[in-house]
Amino acid sequence: MAETGAGLRVRGLTKSYGDRHVLHGVDVDVAAGELVTILGANGSGKSTLLRCVIGLERAESGTVLVAGESRTSQPTSVAMVFQKIDLVGRYTALDNVCSGALGRLSGARSLHPRLFPRSLREEAMACLDEVGLADRAHDPVRRLSGGQQQRVAVARALCQRPSVLLADEPVSALDPAAAEQVMGVLARIAHQGLAVLAVLHQPDIARRHSDRILGLRSGRPVFAGAPSEVDLAEVDALYAVPAPRPSEDR
Numbered sequence: 001m002a003e004t005g006a007g008l009r010v011r012g013l014t015k016s017y018g019d020r021h022v023l024h025g026v027d028v029d030v031a032a033g034e035l036v037t038i039l040g041a042n043g044s045g046k047s048t049l050l051r052c053v054i055g056l057e058r059a060e061s062g063t064v065l066v067a068g069e070s071r072t073s074q075p076t077s078v079a080m081v082f083q084k085i086d087l088v089g090r091y092t093a094l095d096n097v098c099s100g101a102l103g104r105l106s107g108a109r110s111l112h113p114r115l116f117p118r119s120l121r122e123e124a125m126a127c128l129d130e131v132g133l134a135d136r137a138h139d140p141v142r143r144l145s146g147g148q149q150q151r152v153a154v155a156r157a158l159c160q161r162p163s164v165l166l167a168d169e170p171v172s173a174l175d176p177a178a179a180e181q182v183m184g185v186l187a188r189i190a191h192q193g194l195a196v197l198a199v200l201h202q203p204d205i206a207r208r209h210s211d212r213i214l215g216l217r218s219g220r221p222v223f224a225g226a227p228s229e230v231d232l233a234e235v236d237a238l239y240a241v242p243a244p245r246p247s248e249d250r
């Protein structure tokens, strides 16, 4: 495994909604150069964990370090792609990717794609090339397939120049071939030096593409390891339906 100090280090993350305790002191390490996948049943806290890591939700306690420093001191160091793709359909793939850099553009430059600097366009083109879509750079995104749009979303995240990339169910809406392609892109990006943490609902895809798999049950990590080390029975147990209580059995 690569050096974790250069990647993501999460310690003791705790989160509740009202009296519902969702995360119970979760620890996660993702090294630079590594793709880690989180598996877990609906409601086990996977999305909440990612949302706390990027700061969309405030954790009650715990720390999130990126390359050894607090995530809050370097807000663009973590990027995220979502299951529901949030690109602007009438804009080209290239313009959408450029928008990943809005956080570092001066006010006027960020107002409209026509004002994006040439250097940014070149960088965005390199990001599209990274996901295999340089030839579709000038197509409006609405003309691309779902899998291609998800790869544009990954390219946009790369254009943010993050150290850590989070992906929340990035392939759930895709057909098997497109899902393989997107996961292949995420694994390649990770192996080039990014720390990538993805939530998946497909254990088989996780086993094929991840360097490590983390199992989450009721907001607690229950196993972590390389795919070859993770027991299939442990994975199945994540999704086991609890036996009804006696009072519900009648």
Ligand SMILES: Nc1ncnc2c1ncn2[C@@H]1O[C@H](COP(=O)(O)OP(=O)(O)OP(=O)(O)O)[C@@H](O)[C@H]1O
Binding pocket: 017, 020, 022, 040, 041, 042, 043, 044, 045, 046, 047, 048, 049
């Ligand atoms: N904003 C919120 N307000 C109240 N409860 C929430 C909120 N967000 C999530 N929860 C609850 O927290 C728990 C964990 O939700 P979360 O979305 O993190 O699970 P998940 O493992 O990602 O599930 P899924 O696989 O269905 O996406 C669930 O019980 C959910 O209802």
